[in-house]
Amino acid sequence: MTRGMRRDRRRFLTRVAGLGGALVLAGCDRLSRADWFAKVLSNAEIVNRKLHHLLASRSSMAKEFAATDLSPDFPSNGTRQPTDPEYLRLAENHFREWRLEMSGLVERWESLSLDDLRELPSRTQITRHDCVEGWSAIAQWKGVRLSALLEKAGVRPQARYVVFFCFDAMEAGGAKYYESIDLEDAFHPQTLLAYEWNGQPLPVRYGAPLRLRLERQLGYKMAKYIRSIEVVERLDEIGEGRGGYWEDRGYEWYAGI
Numbered sequence: 680m681t682r683g684m685r686r687d688r689r690r691f692l693t694r695v696a697g698l699g700g701a702l703v704l705a706g707c708d709r710l711s712r713a714d715w716f717a718k719v720l721s722n723a724e725i726v727n728r729k730l731h732h733l734l735a736s737r738s739s740m741a742k743e744f745a746a747t748d749l750s751p752d753f754p755s756n757g758t759r760q761p762t763d764p765e766y767l768r769l770a771e772n773h774f775r776e777w778r779l780e781m782s783g784l785v786e787r788w789e790s791l792s793l794d795d796l797r798e799l800p801s802r803t804q805i806t807r808h809d810c811v812e813g814w815s816a817i818a819q820w821k822g823v824r825l826s827a828l829l830e831k832a833g834v835r836p837q838a839r840y841v842v843f844f845c846f847d848a849m850e851a852g853g854a855k856y857y858e859s860i861d862l863e864d865a866f867h868p869q870t871l872l873a874y875e876w877n878g879q880p881l882p883v884r885y886g887a888p889l890r891l892r893l894e895r896q897l898g899y900k901m902a903k904y905i906r907s908i909e910v911v912e913r914l915d916e917i918g919e920g921r922g923g924y925w926e927d928r929g930y931e932w933y934a935g936i
């Protein structure tokens with residue numbers, strides 16, 4: 680190898696290796712080729728490990744518990760009893776006339792009854808709910824996998840978020856509760872639209888007839904009293920534009936725990 684070739688090769692490697700590689704190359708004249716190679720590898724490995732950690736922590740499973748871990752008293756937070764007249768009418772008839780409306784960037788808009796939802800692939804999980812206000816509690820949730828619903832409707836290529844619109848407002852006449860998640864969380868195996876709590880039909884205080892379970896984020900992300908779902912490309916024209924009722928009032932959109 681001539682000096683010129685070495686220089687060219689070094690320039691090439693510097694360009695492809697990026698900053699991490701360039702730092703290694705700066706000191707490589709004093710290293711044997713084997714040492715140099717080992718060093719490049721270990722640096723690449725560090726980058727890979729960090730990347731892997733980032734990706735893995737988004738797709739990893741939330742801890743699941745045993746039946747003996749169930750909390751004797753599971754708190755209800757935020758709205759405990761919606762006052763919306765349509766909600767009250769539907770509740771009176773045990774939600775037989777309630778339909779989950781699914782629209783937006785999907786191939787087929789859907790309108791599904793609770794029985795329709797019960798026929799789709801479900802999951803049962805015992806998980807811990809963590810509220811931003813400082814309490815945690817363990818319960819068993821059963822529901823349709825959000826991924827199954829999205830697969831049924833067919834997600835269009837521009838889609839980026841799933842938005843959940845709720846029946847309740849935090850103050851009379853005020854803005855209705857809503858929430859949003861990205862597609863990565865929407866397709867996570869533990870992301871459910873739950874219709875059962877601890878083996879019984881979802882009680883009103885926990886969000887009947889359907890509420891989101893998003894186990895790796897804080898409680899406020901888990902919309903209760905779902906009326907409709909919209910698949911969208913952007914969030915800025917919904918509500919105040921920050922992706923959720925509490926986000927519009929200063930909470931973080933990605934509430935990972």
Ligand SMILES: Nc1nc2c(c(=O)[nH]1)N[C@H]1C(S)=C(S)[C@@H](COP(=O)(O)O)O[C@H]1N2
Binds near residue numbers: 811846886898900902
């Ligand atoms: N529609 C709606 N969803 C909601 C809320 C609410 O007030 N309305 N409160 C949120 C908050 S802050 C928490 S901690 C959980 C509480 O769920 P739980 O009542 O089942 O404990 O629901 C979340 N989802």
Ligand SMILES: [Mo]
Binds near residue numbers: 812899
């Ligand atoms: Mo909460």
